[in-house]
Amino acid sequence: MTTPVLSIRNLTVEIPTRHGLFKPVQNVSYDIRPGEIRGVVGESGAGKSMTGNAIIGLLDEPAHISQGEIWLNGKRIDGLDADQKRRIRGAEIGMIFQDPLTSLNPLFTVGEQLVETIQLHLEVNAAEAKERALALLERVSIPNPPERFNQYPHQFSGGMRQRVVIALALCSEPSVIVADEPTTALDVSIQAQVLDLIKELAAERQVGVILITHDMGVIADTTDEVTVMYSGEVVESGPTDQILSAPTHPYTKSLISAVPRPQKKLHRFPQVSYGGRQTTFKIEDLARNWDKSTASRNGTLLEVQNLTKRFIERGSILPSRRKYFTAVDQVSFDIKDGEVFGLVGESGSGKSTVAKMIGTLHEVDGGKVIFDGEEVTAMQAEGIARYRKQIQMIFQDPFSSLNPRMKVAQIVAEPLVHHKLLPPDQVGARVAELLDRVGLTKGAGQKYPHEFSGGQRQRISIARALATQPRFLICDEPTSALDVSIQAQILNILKDLQEHLGLTMLFISHDLPVVRQMCDRVGVMKNGQLVEVQDTETLFASPQHAYSAQLLDLMPRLTQLSD
Amino acid sequence: MSDQSTPTDTTPPPSRLRRALDSDLWYAFRRSPVAMVSTVVALLLILSALFAPLVATTNPFDPSSLNLLNGFTPPGEANAFTGETFLLGTDDQGRDVFSTILYGMRISLFVGFAAVLFAVVLGIILGLLAGYFGGWMDSIIMRAADVQLTFPSILVAMLIFGIAKGVTPIEYRDQVAIWVLILAIGLSDWVQFARVVRGATLVEKSKDYVAAARLIGRKPFAIMLRHILPNILSPVLVIATISLALAIIAEATLSFLGVGAPPTQPSLGTLIRIGQGFLFSGEWWILFFPACTLLGLALSVNLLGDWLRDALNPRLK
Numbered sequence: 001m002t003t004p005v006l007s008i009r010n011l012t013v014e015i016p017t018r019h020g021l022f023k024p025v026q027n028v029s030y031d032i033r034p035g036e037i038r039g040v041v042g043e044s045g046a047g048k049s050m051t052g053n054a055i056i057g058l059l060d061e062p063a064h065i066s067q068g069e070i071w072l073n074g075k076r077i078d079g080l081d082a083d084q085k086r087r088i089r090g091a092e093i094g095m096i097f098q099d100p101l102t103s104l105n106p107l108f109t110v111g112e113q114l115v116e117t118i119q120l121h122l123e124v125n126a127a128e129a130k131e132r133a134l135a136l137l138e139r140v141s142i143p144n145p146p147e148r149f150n151q152y153p154h155q156f157s158g159g160m161r162q163r164v165v166i167a168l169a170l171c172s173e174p175s176v177i178v179a180d181e182p183t184t185a186l187d188v189s190i191q192a193q194v195l196d197l198i199k200e201l202a203a204e205r206q207v208g209v210i211l212i213t214h215d216m217g218v219i220a221d222t223t224d225e226v227t228v229m230y231s232g233e234v235v236e237s238g239p240t241d242q243i244l245s246a247p248t249h250p251y252t253k254s255l256i257s258a259v260p261r262p263q264k265k266l267h268r269f270p271q272v273s274y275g276g277r278q279t280t281f282k283i284e285d286l287a288r289n290w291d292k293s294t295a296s297r298n299g300t301l302l303e304v305q306n307l308t309k310r311f312i313e314r315g316s317i318l319p320s321r322r323k324y325f326t327a328v329d330q331v332s333f334d335i336k337d338g339e340v341f342g343l344v345g346e347s348g349s350g351k352s353t354v355a356k357m358i359g360t361l362h363e364v365d366g367g368k369v370i371f372d373g374e375e376v377t378a379m380q381a382e383g384i385a386r387y388r389k390q391i392q393m394i395f396q397d398p399f400s401s402l403n404p405r406m407k408v409a410q411i412v413a414e415p416l417v418h419h420k421l422l423p424p425d426q427v428g429a430r431v432a433e434l435l436d437r438v439g440l441t442k443g444a445g446q447k448y449p450h451e452f453s454g455g456q457r458q459r460i461s462i463a464r465a466l467a468t469q470p471r472f473l474i475c476d477e478p479t480s481a482l483d484v485s486i487q488a489q490i491l492n493i494l495k496d497l498q499e500h501l502g503l504t505m506l507f508i509s510h511d512l513p514v515v516r517q518m519c520d521r522v523g524v525m526k527n528g529q530l531v532e533v534q535d536t537e538t539l540f541a542s543p544q545h546a547y548s549a550q551l552l553d554l555m556p557r558l559t560q561l562s563d
Numbered sequence: 564m565s566d567q568s569t570p571t572d573t574t575p576p577p578s579r580l581r582r583a584l585d586s587d588l589w590y591a592f593r594r595s596p597v598a599m600v601s602t603v604v605a606l607l608l609i610l611s612a613l614f615a616p617l618v619a620t621t622n623p624f625d626p627s628s629l630n631l632l633n634g635f636t637p638p639g640e641a642n643a644f645t646g647e648t649f650l651l652g653t654d655d656q657g658r659d660v661f662s663t664i665l666y667g668m669r670i671s672l673f674v675g676f677a678a679v680l681f682a683v684v685l686g687i688i689l690g691l692l693a694g695y696f697g698g699w700m701d702s703i704i705m706r707a708a709d710v711q712l713t714f715p716s717i718l719v720a721m722l723i724f725g726i727a728k729g730v731t732p733i734e735y736r737d738q739v740a741i742w743v744l745i746l747a748i749g750l751s752d753w754v755q756f757a758r759v760v761r762g763a764t765l766v767e768k769s770k771d772y773v774a775a776a777r778l779i780g781r782k783p784f785a786i787m788l789r790h791i792l793p794n795i796l797s798p799v800l801v802i803a804t805i806s807l808a809l810a811i812i813a814e815a816t817l818s819f820l821g822v823g824a825p826p827t828q829p830s831l832g833t834l835i836r837i838g839q840g841f842l843f844s845g846e847w848w849i850l851f852f853p854a855c856t857l858l859g860l861a862l863s864v865n866l867l868g869d870w871l872r873d874a875l876n877p878r879l880k
Contacts, residue, residue, distance in 0.1 A: 018590060361774050388780045401771035405793035415779045464775065 004031035005175045005208045011068035013054050024050045026232045032176060032208035039223035040212045043483035047232040048212045052178045056093050057085035073175060091121045094169030098181040103165050104153040110164050111149035121172030136167040140197060159190035180212045187346040192554045195222045216259045217556025220244055228252050258488040260513035262555050301372060301504045303334040308366030309353050327353045329528040340498060340505040342519030350528040351508045355474050359393050360384060389419050392465035396477035398457035402449040408460055409445030415467045434463040455486030474506045512555045516540055524548045591874040598870040604863040612668035619662035633657030638848050652848040660848060663834055664856050670830035674744050675811040681749030683803050686756020691787045694764025708754040716751035717816055723747040724822050737825040744823050748813050752806055759802060763795035797875050804868030808861045815857055831857045
């Protein structure tokens with residue numbers, strides 16, 4: 001075995017706060033060898049990024065390394081002063097961050113930034129630097145480098161920008177690259193390309209890569225070795241195949257079991273029990289209260305015909321001079337009563353816009369929405385109010401979907417009070433019952449949203465959505481902001497609710513394995529158009545449209561995972 | 564992190580006082596000497612103005628308590644005719660300067676608070692409307708704001724004051740003067756509130772909790788008041804504090820120029836105007852003490868506002 005380029009030994013990071021000493025990283029040790037990709041995986045708050053920042057010397061005050069050593073190419077680098085650290089950063093350790101938009105300076109051309117970095121670290125003249133920069137752009141597969149060289153970052157797409165960031169990280173020929181969630185902000189198809197590029201470059205240039213991610217799919221497809229972190233500590237470390245197929249630590253086991261499998265449909269997601277308290281909830285009681293009189297019909301509940309949405313790109317007083325961008329173009333589908341209909345697609349494909357039009361949050365520019373035989377798009381205010389009582393929505397970001405200045409009980413009570421569904425003296429009891437049903441405890445109603453974690457907030461959102469006893473639930477990426485174990489819990493809640501209450505759901509996601517687990521039928525969207533609608537099983541077995549096939553192909557296989 | 568519930572579930576939620584004492588704002592306050600000293604000074608001045616009848620030795624505006632022989636008594640010295648002493652001396656009409664300051668501060672503070680309140684309410688309403696509805700309403704409100712910003716606000720206040728004075732019958736002028744002053748300062752000050760509220764509203768409007776409220780079917784005004792307003796109040800509070808100092812100064816300026824509080828209800832500004840006539844004839848105290856009070860009041864409130872802005876903005880820490 002070759003000697004490691006970077007070794008971390010017993011690293012502990014401390015942050016003194018007014019509530020006491022907080023240790024986000026404790027006793028972490030791992031090695032990176034040349035050409036090797038080490039994945040560091042864990043849920044948010046596990047200390048993965050903090051470890052990465054400690055290595056590159058970018059810990060924000062007052063966080064500091066209190067213990068442990070970091071060795072780079074035989075030199076100890078943890079005790080260096082700010083100036084020496086700056087020289088190592090960039091020269092010997094390259095960095096790739098999550099958001100490619102903020103890691104490039106928008107005021108300089110891509111070429112200027114590359115040349116500047118090269119000249120900063122290598123003894124070359126301007127012409128040589130430019131030559132190297134062009135070669136690097138070529139290497140990271142940017143088409144037509146001479147032209148792209150003189151363009152600004154905003155002229156590049158997200159994936160292209162991330163390629164430029166990789167080129168920047170490679171400028172000084174570093175021996176280690178720290179990549180912190182390098183593909184999280186990218187679409188699946190671009191994610192796969194960027195990961196392949198990182199893999200190729202690591203092998204070709206013998207660079208050691210630390211790949212920090214929360215995504216098991218990325219770990220499985222890309223890394224050689226993996227380190228699993230949980231609340232600041234390393235719980236398990238070893239070759240990726242071995243860890244994924246035969247995890248020994250209970251946390252790793254629970255983490256792996258929570259990853260949605262693309263291959264087969266499970267009835268429920270395995271609950272991750274490690275660390276967290278198992279929350280049980282009693283759906284049956286809720287079902288007893290549910291007004292089933294409207295939910296017993298069969299046939300089509302919601303129909304969408306030629307739905308179109310245009311956004312104004314350039315405004316003008318003269319209608320003829322306005323420019324439009326068509327976000328949703330002639331989309332038609334129907335959702336049967338009691339069915340879960342999935343809508344998948346990459347960002348910008350218009351899936352959320354469809355949901356917002358169905359939810360009456362966006363005006364419709366063309367086409368019809370028909371709910372339970374009535375045309376919503378032609379309704380007057382009174383009809384819309386009746387319609388809104390029957391539909392509810394669960395949003396993607398649990399941090400912005402709850403009003404931070406309202407108590408949880410007020411948030412859940414709002415739809416009940418607004419629609420006057422219950423006499424005022426019964427509202428409190430119903431709210432307590434709803435919160436109980438989604439697995440939150442008694443005191444929860446008197447607290448404010450910021451006192452809850454992301455998963456708990458999403459439960460509050462679900463409680464609010466269920467308050468009006470809706471027939472139709474729109475879930476717009478309900479779990480994409482959550483950790484995988486919490487995702488499993490939330491998806492289970494939604495599944496149980498759907499089964500017991502006979503809810504009809506529109507489930508929007510970019511995550512194909514999740515869609516496979518949740519949906520009966522799936523529509524695939526691309527650039528505002530619906531390219532294919534199929535039964536889930538049929539779609540996953542034999543996609544008809546080329547784009548669907550491409551999406552499925554990019555899905556991480558996770559074949560090594562233990563069951 | 565795990566999705567476990569916090570262990571405090573069974574304990575009752577902490578009381579409001581406990582919550583306030585635990586808050587980061589209180590913590591930051593305890594660690595800032597500037598904030599604490601300003602608060603003490605401002606509170607001292609405000610309370611003594613509020614309880615002026617109890618603190619003041621005489622009621623300077625009750626003619627029966629005045630003795631013209633007491634005029635121009637220097638601070639701390641006995642008057643040559645009556646033998647009375649006054650802590651801060653007396654003015655030309657024999658009024659106790661200490662008492663006139665306390666009563667004057669009442670007028671200044673009342674005008675300041677009322678004008679800021681008026682500006683805040685007007686600014687919040689117009690800012691919310693502009694931010695939430697956008698379109699032509701936004702254009703009209705914000706262009707009006709832009710136009711007003713091109714004039715110095717003291718000029719706007721004088722203009723409003725002049726117009727109001729012109730339309731009021733002469734016998735009511737002194738009675739309405741204070742209210743006109745409040746209106747004038749308030750109207751010259753709403754723009755900054757409207758701008759801040761509009762910007763914050765645009766940010767909050769795009770958040771999902773507003774979409775959730777719309778989905779429930781809440782009307783726009785209910786969403787603005789119930790959902791958006793509570794979330795944009797902290798920047799408004801900061802500007803209001805700083806504005807209070809500015810409004811007190813604006814009132815003093817107008818009164819100094821003779822277009823503000825009438826001599827029958829003198830504010831600090833009126834006192835300074837009266838005092839400046841005697842500055843060069845040796846009776847410095849008639850000007851000096853009201854001016855110091857104004858300085859102390861404006862400075863302490865301003866420093867408090869500055870501290871509040873920094874404390875509420877985590878990025879400046």
